[in-house]
Amino acid sequence: MAPPPGDRLPVALLAVVAVVVAIVVIAAVWWIFVASVFVPPAVRPQVSFSTPSLTQSGAATFSVVGASAAYPGVAYRANLEVDTVLGTADWLRASTTITVGSTDYTVNWQDADGLATLSVGDRITVNAPGGLPAGHAFKFLLIWADGNAVGEAFWTVTLTKPVITFATPSTSGGTTTIPVAAVSQSAGRDNYRVNLRVNTTTGSAVALAPAGTASNVSVAGTTYAITWTDIGGEATVNAGDTFRITTAGGLPSASTFTFFLLWSDGSQIQSSSWTTA
Secondary structure (H helix, E strand, O other): OOHHHHHHHHHHHHHHHHHHHHHHHHHHHHHHHHHHOOOOOOOOOOEEEOOOEEEEOEEEEEEEEEEOOOOHHHHEEEEEOOOOOOOOOOEOOOOEEEHHHHHHHHEEEEOOOOOEOOOOEEEEEEEOOOOOOEEEEEEEEEOOOOOOOEEEEEEEOOOOOEEEEEEEEEEEOOEEEEEEEEEEEOOOOHHHEEEEEEEEEEOEEOOOOOOOOOEEEEEEOEEEEEEEOOOOOEEEOOOEEEEEEEEEEOOOOOOOOEEEEEEEOOOOOEEEEOOOO
């Protein structure tokens, strides 16, 4: 038999109160559990890593080969030192961004056993947009909750002449644009030189100017402006970047051009040729 209409409101109210009390109790239990997880033990762990290796994408990766104890990842912070510049530490997560200078590096933690603790078999991967820049020494620091480093990994990205592929150039309004299709290794602007050949006359190579600034190459008395667009702002030549070639009044018609991207020693990395209508 249904309760009288006047009794329905108290029954409903009691049900709501019961639900609220249950939620509060669950929240309290959850808080106690989480709080206990976040309290670091007095004894710091010691963590050792394998020798880092470089991937084809330009990242550095290494695994945890020793850990004196398996503690939650939230008890650690990660940091990165590039040459002598130290970044800003952040808590270790599945993906953490560490800023060093003007570059944002990504630190990925792969929890091998899925228990949310840093333990043997876990893997750390460090990368940057376009890959880690070449010619730099890196140090990864694993920092305990009290601010002390409990694990380190060291590696150097050797600077070698990259393999670069260009996409098909396009010409519009007297300017030719050459897209960068692929780069085997990121290297800073100061490692590159550029040159231009117009018909059968080749200019004198010049250093690649900063992004957005013209590198001026003189060919047979005419000055051509070669402008690099650094699409990602990494200050390194990467896929997606472009080189634009033009001159006052636009590129002359019925002419054949070849753009040369050179390494710092003058050797050729890649070239791109086209003919104006």
